[in-house]
Amino acid sequence: MTAIAGFSEMVTRNLRQSGIFAAFVLIVLLFSLLNSNFLSPGNLTNIVLQYSYILILAIGMVMVIVLGQIDLSVGSVVALTGAVAAVLVIRNGAPWWVGALAALAVGGLVGMWQGFWVAYVGIPGFIVTLAGMLLFRGMTYRVLDNVSLSPFGGTYYDVANGFSTNGWFGGYGVDVFTLVIFGLAVVGYAVSQWRTRMGRIAYQQVVESMPIFVAKIAVVAVVVMAFGYQLAQYRGLPNILILLAVLILAYSVITQRSVFGRHIYAIGGNLNAAQLSGVKVRKVTFWTFVNMGLLAGVAGVVFSSRMNGAQPSAGNMFELDAIAAAFIGGASTTGGVGRVTGAMTGALIMAVMSNGMQLMGVPQSIQQMVKGLVLLLAVAFDVWNKRRADAR
Amino acid sequence: MSSTVAATRVPVLAIRQVSKRFGPVEALVDVDLVVHPHEVVALVGDNGAGKSTLAKVVSGVMAPDSGVIELDGEPVAIASPSDAHQAGIATVFQDYALCENLDVTANLFLGRELRERSLMRDGEMERVARGILRVLTSRIPSVRTPIAHLTAGQRQTVAIARTLIGSPRLVILDEPTAALSVAHTAEVLNHIERLRELGLGVVLISHNLNDVRAVSDRIEVLRHGRNNGSFDTRNVSQEELLAAITGATQVPEPRPSDVGR
Structure with missing residues (x-):
């Protein structure tokens, strides 16, 4: 007999997860009430473009944090990789x-450099990447000879600013291609939820009652399609959103379905047990850092493209945004817990707050204070929630 | 089930003259140990007698300084835990070495996930996990429960079930009942009997002589890293065992393996 959970039970059981989404929805509602422009097509597009590199960094960061490590160098790596691209493309005229x-x-x-020191020499990631933060920042200055390079222009500029697919399927004022892609996404979501539900029923596990299940999918579908419609009214699907979608899907599979991902969680959960079970701890640690380096490279390309140039001081403090996104998204400070989707929600919360406060003309100083408090409250909520669960 | 029947067969595990030092400390000195299929051999001794060191040597966590380890009569080199697992040796370590953040299935298959390319075969792993838990007649609510939500006894069941993944020949249990209540201990002892019925060789390391006497076929005593007596469980008195463990009795004459050195 399959148990059916009521709505309130569902909410309490997944308090951590639902808490994040609820917070996100509340913040979006709040800003849309405070500022009529917030949900406009132009601004929604802008949020995606403006914070895409934080989302990309947060994917790699949540994996490093689940492993039980931290990476403080990603801001400097974003600067260094963007600088290398700028020197090649702008100064030497290489193709994009x-x-x-x-x-x-x-x-x-x-990533290999840092992974080597952490995994094979055994130096804590905090120290290695703190060193890396200085090292790669210094290198950026050397690579750029202390000056900014701009503009990239052309295809390189379009990576983060273009809408290459706009008008593929035509449409008058509303891009049909965008709507088709969002429609496919909704269908894909519904199918995967349905399969999960069927799987749980087959294993006689608790599922939501049918009306709640349908309502949940309907709400997601409405929100997603509304977002897609707004984008379609503006200039269609930003290239960067396509890149993000691919990365998020790919990394959700890597972290949840692959052996590599499973081993990251195992090492973060119990290093000793993982080692005794034959998990290749050094290899997994090494490759997690290589992966973070690669994603920092992707973010470097996106950011330099977005800025249409490279500055020696680019990417300053990005590591803190990425780390905050992972923790707001439910990652545990002790490792072993955290999800890519959670980190994405965390990053979006940060993005929406920054953008909303900017629209309202809140001074930079207040913005920083608010973001700091949100991070603190999110982790405090996590700790409280865990203690409550343990007490039962 | 008697050790006389078992003795006529090739032992699944034979440790000969194994020694291990940590600096000035002699953890193991020329230790011998033989385990047959369908046999539970208890390894007892006081704190620091070398029981856990021996378990770690056989399970590939540490390399011995000297001596030979034979599996089914063949000498083998066990350099790592995965070597040991490939050779059919499965170990349950003292602090049951589980990842609390992962579910039961993930823990059972940790380090040896069933895979198709680099993706895991989740459905298949769950099926096998349910089968193994059924063999152990265990009371685990669901194979998808995270370890953090299980009781101490259920965790030990998962740790023992872990040994049955793959096709083990020898299971080593290091203090499996140390942290358990009476009811959970009884459950774990049942699991150990199931392992014997499945035809495995079992090495049970324990402090608790009651548990040892309840489930083992033969008792081997270690003292100061040396063999100090071997007893048939049915014919040994509590006094004899305690005397061997505390050193009131010594092994009388050189053992056969010492002759000719």
Whole structure:
């Protein structure tokens, strides 16, 4: 007999998860009430473009944090990889893809360097990446000869600013391609939820009652399609949103379905047990840092493209935004717990707050204070929630 | 089930003259141990007698300084835990070495996930996990429960079930009942009997002589890293065992393996 959970039970059981989404929804509602422009097509597009590199960094960061490590160097790596691309493309006239690939290669090398020290020499990631933060910042200044380079222009600029697919399927004022893609996403979500539900029923596990299940999917569908419609009214699907979607899907599979991902969780959960079970701890640690370096390279390309140039001081404090996103998204400070989807929600909360406060003309100083408090409250909520669960 | 029947067969595990030092400390000195299929051998001794060191040597966590380990009569080199697992040796360590953040299935298969390319075969792993828990007649609510939500006894059941993944020949249990209540201990002892019925060789390391006497076929005593007596569980008195453990009796004459050195 399959148990059916009521709505309130569902909410309490997944308090951590639902708490994050509820907070996100509340923040969005709040800003849309405070500012009529907030949900406009132009601004929604802007949020995606403006914070895409934090989302990309947060994917790699949540994996490093689940492993039980931390990476403080990603801001400097974003600057370094962008600088390398700028020197190649702007100063030496190389094609855009040479610059992009070189940035990824540099990111990968940086990851190998840090992974080597953490995994094979046994130095804590905090120290290695603190050193890396200084090291790669210094290198950025050397690579750029202390000056800014701009503009990229052309295809490189379009990576983070373009809407290449706009008008593929036509449409008058509303891009049909965007709507089709969002429609497919909703269908995909519904199918995967349905399969999960069927699986749980087959294993006689608790599921929501049918009306709640349908309502949940309907709400998601409405929200997603509304977002898609707004984008379609503006200039269609930003290239960067396509890149983000691919990365999020790919990394959800890697973290939840692959052996590599399973081993990251095992090492973060109980290092000793993982080692005794034959998990190759050093190898997994090494590759997690290489992966972080690669994603920092991707973020470097996106950020330099977005800025249409490279500055020696680019990417300053990005590591803190990425780390905050992971923790707001439910990652545990002790490792072993955290999800890519959670980190994405955390990053979106940060993005929406920054954007909303900017629209309202809140001074930078207050913005920082608010973001700091949100991070503190999110982790405090996590701790309280865990203690409550343990007490039962 | 008697050790006389078992003795006529090739032992699944034979440890010969194994020694291990940590600096000035002699953890193991020329230790011998033989385990047959369908046999539970208890390894007892006081704190620091070398029981856990021996378990770690056989399970590939530590390399011995000297000596030979034979499996089914063949000498083997066990350099790592995965070597040991591949050779059919499964170990339950003292602090049951589980990842609390992962569910039962994930823990059972940790380090040896069933895979298709690099993706895991979740459905298949869950099926096998349910089968193994059924063999152990265990009371685990669901194979998807995270370990953090299980009781101490259920965790030990998962740790023992872990040994049955793959096709083990020898299971080593290091103090499996140390932290358990009476009821949970009884459950774990049942599991150990199931392992014997499945035809495995079992090494049970324990402080608790009651548990040892309840489930083992033979008792081997270690003292100061040396063999100090081997007893048939049915014919040994509590006094004899305690005397061997505390050193009131010594092994009388050189053992056969010492002759000719």
